[in-house]
Amino acid sequence: MSRPTKIIINTSAFAHNLQRVKAYAPKSLVLAMVKANAYGHGLDAALNGLREADGFGTDEIDIAVSMRARGVHQKILLMEGMFFPDEIPLIEKEQLDVVIHHLAQVEMIEQAAIRDPLTVWVKINTGMNRLGFAMDQMMGIRERLQRSGKIKEMILMTHFASADRLQDPTTLNQLTQFMQVTLPILAPKSLANSAAIIGWPDSHADWVRPGIMLYGASPFADKSAHELNLVPVMLFQSQIVAIQMVPKGGAIGYGGRYICPETMPVGVIPVGYGDGYPRTAADGTPVWVDGQCVPLIGHVSMDRLTVDLRTHPQVKIGSPVECWGKHLSVDDVAKHAQTIGYELLCRVTDRPQYHII
Numbered sequence: 001m002s003r004p005t006k007i008i009i010n011t012s013a014f015a016h017n018l019q020r021v022k023a024y025a026p027k028s029l030v031l032a033m034v035k036a037n038a039y040g041h042g043l044d045a046a047l048n049g050l051r052e053a054d055g056f057g058t059d060e061i062d063i064a065v066s067m068r069a070r071g072v073h074q075k076i077l078l079m080e081g082m083f084f085p086d087e088i089p090l091i092e093k094e095q096l097d098v099v100i101h102h103l104a105q106v107e108m109i110e111q112a113a114i115r116d117p118l119t120v121w122v123k124i125n126t127g128m129n130r131l132g133f134a135m136d137q138m139m140g141i142r143e144r145l146q147r148s149g150k151i152k153e154m155i156l157m158t159h160f161a162s163a164d165r166l167q168d169p170t171t172l173n174q175l176t177q178f179m180q181v182t183l184p185i186l187a188p189k190s191l192a193n194s195a196a197i198i199g200w201p202d203s204h205a206d207w208v209r210p211g212i213m214l215y216g217a218s219p220f221a222d223k224s225a226h227e228l229n230l231v232p233v234m235l236f237q238s239q240i241v242a243i244q245m246v247p248k249g250g251a252i253g254y255g256g257r258y259i260c261p262e263t264m265p266v267g268v269i270p271v272g273y274g275d276g277y278p279r280t281a282a283d284g285t286p287v288w289v290d291g292q293c294v295p296l297i298g299h300v301s302m303d304r305l306t307v308d309l310r311t312h313p314q315v316k317i318g319s320p321v322e323c324w325g326k327h328l329s330v331d332d333v334a335k336h337a338q339t340i341g342y343e344l345l346c347r348v349t350d351r352p353q354y355h356i357i
């Protein structure tokens with residue numbers, strides 16, 4: 001028997017969350033982001049659950065090729081484009097779309113022997129200052145690509161830096177600048193990640209690019225997935241495997257971070273950072289145990305964590321535990337671990353049993 005620690009992927013939640021995207025952005029096509037192993041959920045499960053999407057975005061060409069081999073016929077977009085010229089024949093053969101964000105990539109296209117022209121997504125930097133062409137480079141880049149004769153379709157895109165902050169003027173600035181620079185160009189446009197899909201309807205344009213909301217977590221710090229009617233896809237479950245009566249003054253786990261203020265029952269759960277549970281989780285991080293949340297106490301170790309069971313005396317060995325999922329959102333856990341739900345989802349390891357339902 002393996003450890004009772006499991007990742008369960010609830011495939012039907014994908015379809016629900018995709019419907020939510022379509023309800024927010026009914027006129028847009030949907031490029032579902034499946035980078036980082038589908039935000040840690042497993043690519044096969046995501047492709048199956050999201051098969052009604054109009055396309056998929058990944059950073060890895062090997063993954064893109066394997067998606068074609070799995071029968072994905074929709075658009076597949078390489079989010080960072082090609083890194084080396086020798087990737088272009090594969091991009092052409094597998095009919096992958098590529099993001100072009102740098103002059104070096106324009107040169108690669110100009111110099112490549114391409115028979116079947118490519119679809120490129122030209123990325124414009126409107127304030128994220130990570131990838132993308134400066135706005136005043138845009139027209140020149142477009143001309144060069146068109147002159148190359150190696151492009152069949154061009155989509156214009158940008159990425160928001162702070163779309164999750166609805167009071168922050170950055171997004172409106174980015175949106176305005178993007179609209180200005182792309183106004184004279186008749187081409188499909190794409191701007192919105194999950195936060196913008198929900199919070200910035202003016203940014204929806206032709207293609208939206210949801211990630212986190214498809215997985216049922218919230219892009220906002222102050223709005224829960226539940227409030228947004230998103231359903232968590234990943235359930236991270238385990239069981240109580242030991243209960244200790246620790247005397248007053250007893251220190252829990254490595255470094256003795258937590259000192260018991262009284263004699264108290266402490267539950268032991270076989271989940272640790274070796275499974276992807278964050279070691280940064282502070283005392284008080286909620287852990288759902290058989291019907292209610294109890295506080296984590298002591299440092300998370302590689303294989304185990306410990307919880308305070310004082311408020312929950314009926315817990316037994318074998319009582320069910322959820323680290324995040326249906327009863328407790330990954331976003332709540334993330335807040336207690338000084339990170340965001342995105343990171344916790346991506347960091348789940350392949351040690352827990354993995355089930356797709």
Ligand SMILES: *Cc1c(COP(=O)(O)O)cnc(C)c1O
Pocket residue numbers: 033035079159192193194195209210211212213219
């Ligand atoms: C990851 C990513 C997205 C999706 O972002 P979410 O916040 O997860 O919705 C959209 N666009 C680009 C370019 C991305 O890299």
